[in-house]
Amino acid sequence: MVASTIYFGTTQRMMTLRLPDAGMTARQVHYADDMQFENGGGDVYRPSLAYHMEYDFEYGLYEATGSQGLNNFADFAAGLYGNPIIYFADPMYYDVNLLPPYFAAPALSEQGWKSIGGSTLTPTYSNTAANTVGQPYRSVAYDVGTLTANTLPAEGYASAIIPIPPGMTLWLGASGSATGFGVVRVESWLNAASSPAASTNLTLLSTTGTTRLNTSIASTAANYVRIGITRSSASAGTVTLTSMMAQLWPTGTTPTLTGNFQSGQGHNGCKFSADVREEKYILRDDQGRNVHYMGLSFGLKEVIR
Numbered sequence: 001m002v003a004s005t006i007y008f009g010t011t012q013r014m015m016t017l018r019l020p021d022a023g024m025t026a027r028q029v030h031y032a033d034d035m036q037f038e039n040g041g042g043d044v045y046r047p048s049l050a051y052h053m054e055y056d057f058e059y060g061l062y063e064a065t066g067s068q069g070l071n072n073f074a075d076f077a078a079g080l081y082g083n084p085i086i087y088f089a090d091p092m093y094y095d096v097n098l099l100p101p102y103f104a105a106p107a108l109s110e111q112g113w114k115s116i117g118g119s120t121l122t123p124t125y126s127n128t129a130a131n132t133v134g135q136p137y138r139s140v141a142y143d144v145g146t147l148t149a150n151t152l153p154a155e156g157y158a159s160a161i162i163p164i165p166p167g168m169t170l171w172l173g174a175s176g177s178a179t180g181f182g183v184v185r186v187e188s189w190l191n192a193a194s195s196p197a198a199s200t201n202l203t204l205l206s207t208t209g210t211t212r213l214n215t216s217i218a219s220t221a222a223n224y225v226r227i228g229i230t231r232s233s234a235s236a237g238t239v240t241l242t243s244m245m246a247q248l249w250p251t252g253t254t255p256t257l258t259g260n261f262q263s264g265q266g267h268n269g270c271k272f273s274a275d276v277r278e279e280k281y282i283l284r285d286d287q288g289r290n291v292h293y294m295g296l297s298f299g300l301k302e303v304i305r
Helices: 071-078 106-111
Strands: 005-009 014-018 025-029 033-036 042-045 052-058 124-127 138-143 160-163 168-180 182-189 198-201 215-218 224-231 237-250 270-272 277-286 289-302
Touching: 005 071, 005 160, 014 071, 071 289, 106 138, 106 237, 168 182, 168 224, 182 215, 182 237, 224 237
Parallel strands: none
Antiparallel strands: 005 014, 025 052, 033 042, 052 289, 124 138, 138 237, 160 224, 168 215, 168 237, 182 198, 182 224, 270 289, 277 289
16 A cells, blocks of 8 residues: 555445545544523433534645546546445554444444344343453344345445455454354455355454454455455344444564554445535646646545435
8 A cells, every 4th residue: 555545435446545634634423402491501402412424625736647646536436336335444553443433343233323223133131351452341142043044135224335456455353152043244346247256254353362363355356345244144143332343554574463452444335415515727848748737625524325
């Protein structure tokens, strides 16, 4: 992965593009209603503790054309590379946890977040076993006996997508337990493929143990991965999860695989919330070669589908 770049795109095409000049602006957007009472008291009404992410990208003058040109952002917004649900790995959190919050701590669905069991599985919640590694307070269990074997839910909130930039390796780990044929499945996908290049079922880690990561997938094997729960055979099974983590490291680097749980700081797909605006542009002849300088800005909004 080249410094000052971001791996960005749809499941049809992901590419390495320039990072915004001063980094991205990111916001966690909640819903809340501020209430004032006649007796002088007050409260805040929040029917859900969930939020979605919003990002602002802004660039000065850079080359517009070519493989890393700024025009690529407009091409994505126009739908040139399929339905423009945009994924990117945020370099700010490569070494933290790139999963969206409700995948990093699946029991957040008890607080109004989406359930990684989708609309068909009923979650059962319990307190997490006492531990010294900062695990989420609650865990969640799913009976996966009704799911199609070896098949993840359709793209959306019940499966998470994480891009793997060139030259990087994705490290994953899930803490919990399973019975029967219940599994946490990871699929490796290449751009525009109709089926995964490979798949693996994670070996679940002890909730009270110190190991957080135990599986790696290099960029040479996948442009992105999809993660979700399913069953490995058309038989009964359950999956109980406390937490999941995902980090990106340069290929050849072995990260620290142990430590405390770190909360999810990623997203699970965005749409362009503002036009990809060309702020200014200049065509200049530079020693017989045209230079197409352009500046632009745009916004992305996480969509919870």
